[in-house]
Amino acid sequence: MTEIVVASDVYDRLQRIMASDPDGFCELYRDYLTDAWRSVASLRLACEHRQPQELRSKAHYLKGSSLVLGLRSLAQCCAEIEQLGSTSSFETASEKLTEVTELLRAVQMELEQRLGARVIPAV
Numbered sequence: 789m790t791e792i793v794v795a796s797d798v799y800d801r802l803q804r805i806m807a808s809d810p811d812g813f814c815e816l817y818r819d820y821l822t823d824a825w826r827s828v829a830s831l832r833l834a835c836e837h838r839q840p841q842e843l844r845s846k847a848h849y850l851k852g853s854s855l856v857l858g859l860r861s862l863a864q865c866c867a868e869i870e871q872l873g874s875t876s877s878f879e880t881a882s883e884k885l886t887e888v889t890e891l892l893r894a895v896q897m898e899l900e901q902r903l904g905a906r907v908i909p910a911v
Contacts, residue, residue, distance in 0.1 A: 793894045798858025799902070814903045820857055821899070822909035824850060824892055828885065831869065835882040843873035843881060850888075862891045 806813040827850040834842040851866035865888045872881040899907045 793859065793861065793891065793898045794902070795858035795860055802857070814907050817857065817899050817903060818907050818909055820853060821892075821896055821907065823853065824895075825909065828889055828892060831885055831888070832882075834873075835878050835885060838876070838878050840873045840876045843878075844870050847873060859891075859895055862888060862895060865891060 802816070803813055806816070827846050830846045831843060831850070833839075834846060847866045847870035851863045851870060854860075854863040854866060865884055869881050869884050869888065872878075872884065896908065
């Protein structure tokens with residue numbers, strides 16, 4: 789993927805801040821991935837069950853945690869899903885969720901390249 793998935797400026801800044809705890813740095817991203825995959829599953833259910841408040845809430849949550857860690861494209865997609873929840877556009881939100889899933893896979897692959905297999909959450 790040619791698109792920047794993990795913003796290097798944010799990643800590098802967090803890595804410098806946590807330089808004394810490299811395991812904690814890896815854990816930060818592993819915990820994010822664990823939580824993000826759960827959020828994607830919740831978003832999928834919210835679309836299936838046509839729950840606009842749940843869709844907005846989960847999309848907002850994932851947007852925020854993604855921004856904090858420098859995952860700007862993923863955060864942008866979540867913002868779009870959040871907006872779609874406001875208009876109860878579940879079909880479009882479901883399509884956008886496919887993009888979120890693809891981006892999250894790309895994030896996970898990039899983090900695995902940067903941090904090794906230990907960043908991959910246990911299933």
